[in-house]
Amino acid sequence: RHGVGIKCATITPDEARVEEFNLKRMYRSPNGTIRNILNGTVFREPIVIENIPRLVPGWVKPIVIGRHAHGDQYIATDMVVDTPGKMKLVFEPEDGSAPQSYDVYNFQQGGVCMAMYNTDEY
Structure with a gap:
């Protein structure tokens, strides 16, 4: 109602x-x-x-x-990081244009990371 x-x-x-x-x-x-x-x-x-x-x-x-x-x-997608390393966020367009890559964090030791998204349709 x-x-x-x-x-x-x-x-x-x-x-x-x-x-x-x-x-x-x-x-x-x-x-x-x-x-x-x-x-x-x-x-x-x-x-x-x-x-x-x-x-x-x-x-x-x-x-x-x-x-x-x-x-x-x-x-969201999350993961446990066990060793030092770099977390990046990469978007690969379907139209063949150049990917966009962002450095998010440089882990000096283990940790956790997560990626989230939303859309314009809701």
Whole structure:
């Protein structure tokens, strides 16, 4: 009727949950999966506590922040880096034009890295 859906929070399984619930593997975030299927938006509501001052004293109107959540960290590509080396971001156009390459980070030792994307269609 209103074109709005609300979903309660779910548990994203970590290693302990995989063992606890005898899961076959560590699945991706159910929140992110549902949101991406629906091309959804995430709305966050602040928890207001009377004895913690607000960043803008005297502000009385509500503030609503919506974050479009397609292509976010839930469907990003991430990897563990075990040795020193360079992380690069490379885009290879299908039209045959020159690739664009960016140096992201020069790892002096191990670490982690992640690549995310979004599109103009959502």
